[in-house]
Amino acid sequence: MQEATKLGDKKINDDLLANIFGSERRYWLVCGFLAMGVGAFALAAGYMIVTGLGVTGLNRPVFWGFFITNFVFWVGISHAGVMLSAILRLTKAEWRRPATRAAEIVTVFSLFTALMMPVIHTGRPWRIIYWFLPYDFQRMIWPNIRSALVWDPTAINTYLTCSILFVFVALIPDLAVIRDRSTGIRRLIYSGLSLGWRGTSQQWKLQMMAGVLLSALILPIFVSVHSIVSFDFSMAISVKGWHTTIFAPYFVIGAVHSGVSAVVTVLILLRFLFRWEDYIKPDHLDALGKLLAVVGTAWFFFFALEFLYGIYGAEPDEIALRTTQLFSMPWGAMFIAFLITGYFFPVPMWLFRSVRRSMFWMTITTISVNIGMWLERFLIIVPGLMRKQDLSFVWNVYSPSIVEITIVLGTFCLVLLGVLLFAKAFPLIPLYDIKEGEVLQGEVTVGRAKVPAAFHEE
Amino acid sequence: MANNHKWGMVIDIDKCTGCQACVVACQSENNIPINTEDLVLQRRAFQWIRIERYWEGTYPDIKARFMPILCQHCENAPCEPVCPVYATYHNNEGLNVQVYNRCIGTRYCANNCPYQVRFFNYWEPEWPEELKSQLNPDVTVRSRGIMEKCTFCVQKIRRAQVEVEQRDGEAIDDEQLRTRNLNPACVQACPSDVLVFGDFNDPNSRVAELSHDERHYKLFEHLGTDPNVIYLKKIDLEAEDEDHH
Numbered sequence: 001m002q003e004a005t006k007l008g009d010k011k012i013n014d015d016l017l018a019n020i021f022g023s024e025r026r027y028w029l030v031c032g033f034l035a036m037g038v039g040a041f042a043l044a045a046g047y048m049i050v051t052g053l054g055v056t057g058l059n060r061p062v063f064w065g066f067f068i069t070n071f072v073f074w075v076g077i078s079h080a081g082v083m084l085s086a087i088l089r090l091t092k093a094e095w096r097r098p099a100t101r102a103a104e105i106v107t108v109f110s111l112f113t114a115l116m117m118p119v120i121h122t123g124r125p126w127r128i129i130y131w132f133l134p135y136d137f138q139r140m141i142w143p144n145i146r147s148a149l150v151w152d153p154t155a156i157n158t159y160l161t162c163s164i165l166f167v168f169v170a171l172i173p174d175l176a177v178i179r180d181r182s183t184g185i186r187r188l189i190y191s192g193l194s195l196g197w198r199g200t201s202q203q204w205k206l207q208m209m210a211g212v213l214l215s216a217l218i219l220p221i222f223v224s225v226h227s228i229v230s231f232d233f234s235m236a237i238s239v240k241g242w243h244t245t246i247f248a249p250y251f252v253i254g255a256v257h258s259g260v261s262a263v264v265t266v267l268i269l270l271r272f273l274f275r276w277e278d279y280i281k282p283d284h285l286d287a288l289g290k291l292l293a294v295v296g297t298a299w300f301f302f303f304a305l306e307f308l309y310g311i312y313g314a315e316p317d318e319i320a321l322r323t324t325q326l327f328s329m330p331w332g333a334m335f336i337a338f339l340i341t342g343y344f345f346p347v348p349m350w351l352f353r354s355v356r357r358s359m360f361w362m363t364i365t366t367i368s369v370n371i372g373m374w375l376e377r378f379l380i381i382v383p384g385l386m387r388k389q390d391l392s393f394v395w396n397v398y399s400p401s402i403v404e405i406t407i408v409l410g411t412f413c414l415v416l417l418g419v420l421l422f423a424k425a426f427p428l429i430p431l432y433d434i435k436e437g438e439v440l441q442g443e444v445t446v447g448r449a450k451v452p453a454a455f456h457e458e
Numbered sequence: 459m460a461n462n463h464k465w466g467m468v469i470d471i472d473k474c475t476g477c478q479a480c481v482v483a484c485q486s487e488n489n490i491p492i493n494t495e496d497l498v499l500q501r502r503a504f505q506w507i508r509i510e511r512y513w514e515g516t517y518p519d520i521k522a523r524f525m526p527i528l529c530q531h532c533e534n535a536p537c538e539p540v541c542p543v544y545a546t547y548h549n550n551e552g553l554n555v556q557v558y559n560r561c562i563g564t565r566y567c568a569n570n571c572p573y574q575v576r577f578f579n580y581w582e583p584e585w586p587e588e589l590k591s592q593l594n595p596d597v598t599v600r601s602r603g604i605m606e607k608c609t610f611c612v613q614k615i616r617r618a619q620v621e622v623e624q625r626d627g628e629a630i631d632d633e634q635l636r637t638r639n640l641n642p643a644c645v646q647a648c649p650s651d652v653l654v655f656g657d658f659n660d661p662n663s664r665v666a667e668l669s670h671d672e673r674h675y676k677l678f679e680h681l682g683t684d685p686n687v688i689y690l691k692k693i694d695l696e697a698e699d700e701d702h703h
Contacts, residue, residue, distance in 0.1 A: 123563015
């Protein structure tokens with residue numbers, strides 16, 4: 001465990017609120033760059049909606065491609081929020097403190113982005129209201145609850161609502177701090193948002209209870225959201241590579257793998273942007289790295305099972321699908337890239353303490369995981385459709401168009417920009433949580449001296 | 459509905475010559491967008507009925523096998539439960555119907571169709587000026603962003619019900635369908651009598667009779683979709699042990 005210096009409440013407030021009261025140039029540069037990406041995203045999506053889905057590379061039978069891959073990917077990323085906040089909170093892992101809010105914010109913005117994907121991907125997005133809301137009362141036509149596409153928005157909207165509540169409850173004491181430090185219209189806004197927080201012991205008690213209760217309530221969502229997303233595929237009896245019962249746990253654990261990795265990447269980016277060297281320390285990355293090594297291996301186990309179950313029956317259509325996935329170009333190359341970037345490069349790396357404590361290597365390995373996990377979803381969705389059934393006459397290939405590539409890259413800018421703009425108005429590291437951590441801080445012995453530890457360990 | 463129909467089709471693979479007359483007839487009857495070279499190269503061509511051509515054996519001992527495939531109007535259709543807005547559902551006459559106005563274009567139904575007989579309007583369909591007056595007034599012209607597929611020429615079935623059952627008070631049988639030109643376009647166009655359309659619930663109909671033929675099978679029966687289209691196997695005297703589909 002690494003030693004730390006006591007920071008004191010004032011320094012914590014000053015450091016963590018610095019971006020709200022005046023941003024550095026590098027912050028605006030990064031935001032500007034991301035905004036350009038979001039602009040490209042908006043242009044491409046607008047062009048696609050006006051012109052029609054013909055501008056994509058989709059065809060028959062590959063009716064779903066880049067967008068649905070991206071949808072699954074972002075729902076996966078969103079799992080970091082519950083994993084880090086709820087589960088680590090309930091298990092009292094002390095090292096979670098600086099990472100929780102960033103994880104929840106990544107959750108909120110990636111869920112928004114994920115929801116956007118199926119919407120712009122429909123043939124007639126302007127009629128999307130028919131999908132989400134009951135309509136046509138006179139003729140008793142309701143959304144079809146047998147469809148996994150109705151379960152999907154239900155699960156995701158529940159998750160989104162819970163996540164926003166979760167973030168808000170945790171924010172209240174920090175909002176009060178900002179209120180006390182600001183003047184004018186800003187003070188008015190933060191007064192409203194902080195709901196009259198005075199920091200009395202009664203208020204603290206209620207806030208703590210709300211946090212713990214929400215953590216417990218959000219746990220079922222942890223299992224359900226990505227299970228339901230996987231049902232989009234596993235319910236489809238006609239697509240060989242999709243119709244398998246192992247998908248739900250396989251998707252959930254994969255989501256945690258990519259989500260926690262994404263949070264590590266974001267934390268390192270924030271540490272660089274806002275100079276949070278005192279808050280995000282190698283110890284935190286060390287702990288996250290250990291968690292990732294375990295989660296990654298569990299995910300790999302499910303991946304191997306899914307593959308084995310697939311080929312075990314040796315049905316001709318299944319073999320045709322796996323042959324495409326493994327041995328035809330470019331799918332085979334993607335498959336190898338997926339295995340290396342998703343598992344065989346990062347996980348063995350995380351076994352080394354020096355890697356887990358290195359900002360550089362953690363950035364590389366966690367980005368690598370997410371490249372791998374994106375490819376994984378792509379390799380499940382597209383080859384499955386290309387080789388749907390035995391009717392080899394209609395087998396086909398898919399390659400994305402420039403519009404699809406722009407939109408997918410744009411979503412990465414969108415999520416990051418969302419997180420950064422949020423950081424302009426709200427602290428991304430919970431102030432009181434860090435202060436509480438300081439109070440609980442343990443001590444480590446360095447030579448003869450006893451110094452405060454980076455975080456408390458029981 | 460006064461009469462309890464169960465529409466269906468029997469396809470005798472043995473008679474199919476692969477002439478594609480059914481494909482063309484369907485195209486003009488149902489206002490299907492013109493399959494331009496572009497559309498075909500994008501692999502987005504519309505063929506509510508298509509002839510799949512498979513080669514069997516190796517050159518020079520090679521045989522072409524033809525298989526007409528259209529919507530199987532499954533009793534237990536995989537496309538139906540997955541539509542979030544009920545744009546596709548099963549009616550009480552054995553038809554799998556598509557409601558264009560409800561469709562929002564999620565394309566989930568097309569993914570879940572094992573026969574790949576659902577088509578998506580990726581572009582706004584366009585006809586050359588001189589072909590616009592050729593459009594069938596009985597059939598909706600679809601816009602972009604929605605799914606479409608074989609309807610068993612539901613407009614003709616409806617006309618049969620209006621003209622034969624309601625106006626003349628007679629029963630719809632094979633004879634009526636044939637003499638009044640009320641069979642689906644593909645059935646009318648087929649020169650070798652491969653396609654037979656009719657009512658499975660009418661014991662005297664040809665489809666009911668042929669559905670008991672010893673050569674009959676259903677496509678992808680193992681999926682449990684229970685299609686209303688029945689195939690009759692190819693008779694191949696030289697084949698040693700031909701495996702089933």
